[in-house]
Amino acid sequence: MNVDSRRARFETLAPAVIDAVRRYLARRTDPATADDVLSETLLICWRRFDEMPAEHLPWAYGVARLCLANAERGQRRQFRLLARISRLDPPPQTVDGPAPADDDLAAALRRLRPEEAEILRLWAWEDLTPAGIAVVLGITANAASIRLHRAKEKLRKTMTVPGHEESTEGSRP
Amino acid sequence: MTDDDDLRARLRRADPAAALEPASPAQVAHLVEETMSRNTRRWALPVAAALVLLVGGAAWAATRPSAPQPVAAPASSASAPAATAGSVVLFTTGMQAKCREPEATRLAESADFAFEGTVQKIENGRVTLAVARVFRGSTVGQVEVAQEGESSETMLGSGKFEMGRDYLVSAAEGSVLICGYSGEADSIGLRELYEAAF
Numbered sequence: 001m002n003v004d005s006r007r008a009r010f011e012t013l014a015p016a017v018i019d020a021v022r023r024y025l026a027r028r029t030d031p032a033t034a035d036d037v038l039s040e041t042l043l044i045c046w047r048r049f050d051e052m053p054a055e056h057l058p059w060a061y062g063v064a065r066l067c068l069a070n071a072e073r074g075q076r077r078q079f080r081l082l083a084r085i086s087r088l089d090p091p092p093q094t095v096d097g098p099a100p101a102d103d104d105l106a107a108a109l110r111r112l113r114p115e116e117a118e119i120l121r122l123w124a125w126e127d128l129t130p131a132g133i134a135v136v137l138g139i140t141a142n143a144a145s146i147r148l149h150r151a152k153e154k155l156r157k158t159m160t161v162p163g164h165e166e167s168t169e170g171s172r173p
Numbered sequence: 174m175t176d177d178d179d180l181r182a183r184l185r186r187a188d189p190a191a192a193l194e195p196a197s198p199a200q201v202a203h204l205v206e207e208t209m210s211r212n213t214r215r216w217a218l219p220v221a222a223a224l225v226l227l228v229g230g231a232a233w234a235a236t237r238p239s240a241p242q243p244v245a246a247p248a249s250s251a252s253a254p255a256a257t258a259g260s261v262v263l264f265t266t267g268m269q270a271k272c273r274e275p276e277a278t279r280l281a282e283s284a285d286f287a288f289e290g291t292v293q294k295i296e297n298g299r300v301t302l303a304v305a306r307v308f309r310g311s312t313v314g315q316v317e318v319a320q321e322g323e324s325s326e327t328m329l330g331s332g333k334f335e336m337g338r339d340y341l342v343s344a345a346e347g348s349v350l351i352c353g354y355s356g357e358a359d360s361i362g363l364r365e366l367y368e369a370a371f
Contacts, residue, residue, distance in 0.1 A: 007209060014205045015198075023190040042208040071344060102187050124184035 010049055011118055013056065017045060020057050020126070021064045027125055033071055040067045058128060058135035065136060108158040116151040264312035274355035277369035280343060284350060287371060288312035289358055292334050300334040308343070309369040316342070318349075329356025329363055341367055 021041055025034035041064040043054065053059050109117045122133045130145035137144065178361075185191070196204075285308045290302035300318040307313070318334065334340065340360035343350045356363055 015201045018201050018204060019195060022196060023193055026190040026193045027188065036293065039204065039208065043211055044205060046208050047280055052291070102183065105183055105187055120184060125188045125190065133278045152177065156176070163201065 006049065010046055013052075014042065014045075016055065017060045018042065021060055024064055024126060025068065027121065029068060029072070033068070033075070037064060037067045040071075053135075055132065055135070057126075058132035060135040061122070061128075061132075062138065063125060068082055095151050104159055111158050112154060112166055116147070116154060117146065119144070119148050119151045120155060123152075221244050273352075275366055280354055280366060280370040281351070283345045284309055284343035284354070284370070286343050287341070287367065288313075288316065289339065289341050289367075290316060291339050292336050295334065295336055302334070302340065304340070305339070308367055329353055329360035331357065343367075 018038070021038055022034065023028075025037055029037070041060065044063050044067070048063075109120070112120070115151055119133060119137075121126050122136055126136075128136065130148055131141045133148060134141040135146035139147075248294040287307070288302075288304050289308070290304045292300055293303050293315075294301040302316045302318070304313055304315055330338075330340075340356065341358045341360075341363050349355055353363075354366070356360040358364060
């Protein structure tokens with residue numbers, strides 16, 4: 001493949017990737033980190049363009065996921081240093097966004113293990129099939145399917161028993 | 174509508190990116206252009222090697238051993254030194270990078286030129302090595318390296334070329350592989366790595 005056609009193909013593909021990865025990052029980190037990680041992700045997509053499968057979005061999410069993890073590791077290091085110096089409060093949650101009106105859901109998601117919550121996000125927000133989720137997380141489609149199923153069950157269960165810790169108290173007259 | 178659809182719809186209503194405005198076409202174009210130009214300017218290593226090795230102290234752009242005239246690789250400046258016949262000219266940029274542990278298979282896949290040589294001359298930041306053995310690539314008598322950075326922490330041994338010492342050096346697409354793939358010949362494990370790879 002010559003250089004020009006490679007560039008042309010990347011230019012055709014990039015806008016969709018940019019849009020999807022921007023959203024992916026906006027859901028998971030602060031705007032400044034999102035910008036950095038987006039350009040890092042694009043660079044890797046461009047460099048490894050020839051390896052990109054036809055289903056390119058899950059693959060690009062997978063790249064973004066690793067870049068984000070890297071960026072957050074760096075930030076955590078910085079933060080630990082800062083915390084030692086000034087004894088600051090812990091950093092705010094990375095998944096912030098506009099205050100979710102659905103408190104039940106937000107609380108339920110928080111009660112899941114991070115991997116379970118992430119699989120649900122990939123399914124509902126990135127709109128991925130188990131096969132796509134498998135590509136992002138680097139697991140088999142079968143494993144993704146099973147984990148997604150379990151995470152959905154667990155989320156439902158967690159939401160249908162709101163405040164189940166307190167429910168036994170004061171229930172008798 | 175299934176339970177799954179309900180659940181998904183409910184999750185989607187909590188999507189923090191729902192209100193995210195799409196990037197403007199100008200922003201997208203800028204980002205794409207920046208990505209493609211960053212790649213050609215700053216990344217001389219081939220893709221597979223770049224991911225694993227990443228260039229450390231020396232992203233050496235080299236003329237290919239077979240090239241009759243030195244041709245500056247994309248990452249190089251215009252100051253490519255003239256090569257004498259039968260020699261290879263390399264030069265360095267002072268990039269920092271992270272490395273992962275070197276693997277013989279990775280070296281075998283990535284390197285298209287590898288040799289053992291002794292530093293004969295260091296002059297004006299240019300190092301001349303007499304080639305003792307070529308592991309891969311065309312046979313040349315000597316290799317020149319313009320060592321611009323003071324040292325490379327990712328090159329085994331002292332981190333830079335020193336007079337009279339022996340080095341094992343490998344390169345891919347005109348860029349020297351460092352991160353444990355090049356260095357002083359007596360660095361622990363380096364010769365074993367070369368023997369295993371080539």
